[in-house]
Amino acid sequence: xxxxxxxxxxxxxxxxxxxxxxxxxxxxxxxxxxxxxxxxxxxxxxxxxxxxxxxxxxxxxxxxxxxxxxxxxxxxxxxxxxxxxxxxxxxxxxxxxxxxxxxxxxxxxxxxxxxxxxxxxxxxxxxxxxxxxxxxxxxxxxxxxxxxxxxxxxxxxxxxxx
Amino acid sequence: xxxxxxxxxxxxxxxxxxxxxxxxxxxxxxxxxxxxxxxxxxxxxxxxxxxxxxxxxxxxxxxxxxxxxxxxxxxxxxxxxxxxxxxxxxx
Numbered sequence: 303x304x305x306x307x308x309x310x311x312x313x314x315x316x317x318x319x320x321x322x323x324x325x326x327x328x329x330x331x332x333x334x335x336x337x338x339x340x341x342x343x344x345x346x347x348x349x350x351x352x353x354x355x356x357x358x359x360x361x362x363x364x365x366x367x368x369x370x371x372x373x374x375x376x377x378x379x380x381x382x383x384x385x386x387x388x389x390x391x392x393x394x395x396x397x398x399x400x401x402x403x404x405x406x407x408x409x410x411x412x413x414x415x416x417x418x419x420x421x422x423x424x425x426x427x428x429x430x431x432x433x434x435x436x437x438x439x440x441x442x443x444x445x446x447x448x449x450x451x452x453x454x455x456x457x458x459x460x461x462x463x464x
Numbered sequence: 465x466x467x468x469x470x471x472x473x474x475x476x477x478x479x480x481x482x483x484x485x486x487x488x489x490x491x492x493x494x495x496x497x498x499x500x501x502x503x504x505x506x507x508x509x510x511x512x513x514x515x516x517x518x519x520x521x522x523x524x525x526x527x528x529x530x531x532x533x534x535x536x537x538x539x540x541x542x543x544x545x546x547x548x549x550x551x552x553x554x555x
Contacts (some may be wrong), residue, residue: 303541304529305534305537306530306533306534306537307530308526308529308530308533310522310526312497312498313497313498313499316526316529318529318533320534320537321534322537322540322544323541323544324544324547324548328544328547328548329544329552331542331547331549332543332544338543340540342537342539342540342542342544343536344536344537344541345532345536345538346532346535347535356475367502370484396488412540436499443521443522443525452526464550
């Protein structure tokens with residue numbers, strides 16, 4: 303499958319496109335089953351997802367948390383399911399929980415929309431991340447960049463230590 | 465492209481692209497709301513400037529997101545292959 307395409311259609315939205323060589327029922331399972339999710343949604347090398355409380359009904363709350371295996375630092379996301387159409391669409395709010403990682407993604411929750419579309423056994427998944435404002439997008443951007451640099455340094459430490 | 469060489473006024477751009485002033489202004493409004501250009505106010509004119517720093521920050525960030533998402537998705541590819549095989553064996 304072609305690598306994920308990430309774009310910014312506006313100053314408060316990010317779109318991620320990717321196709322998977324699997325029928326939609328399996329992709330849906332991997333996206334919504336709290337046992338399956340931590341097996342792939344680990345964010346970055348050296349991180350795990352020890353907390354994955356999921357909800358697949360409208361109004362249900364979810365809580366995801368990631369941990370750095372080396373220093374134990376955590377961060378997470380929480381939110382509420384706004385729309386669930388099995389094998390087709392999930393819409394939920396998302397609030398950044400900085401844990402020990404720090405940073406901010408603004409005060410208002412962002413809205414995440416994930417759509418699933420199967421054709422000939424290939425499922426395309428489109429994820430839209432809509433920030434409440436450009437300021438929130440900018441906050442997420444600077445938090446992301448700091449974490450990214452931190453990660454690179456850790457990777458470099460690994461290389462130097464090895 | 466023209467803005468890469470420095471600030472330009474709306475009338476400069478109208479002359480360059482042989483577009484009407486309202487068309488150029490509406491294009492500029494879109495670019496400005498996307499944070500790609502900025503505009504000062506000088507008397508009646510509002511010269512525009514390319515915001516290369518903001519543009520670079522966004523593209524760097526998107527590149528970083530791409531890496532994180534693709535990392536997740538490669539693991540998802542492997543998990544889906546496993547689930548697919550399990551489903552076929554059950555048949």
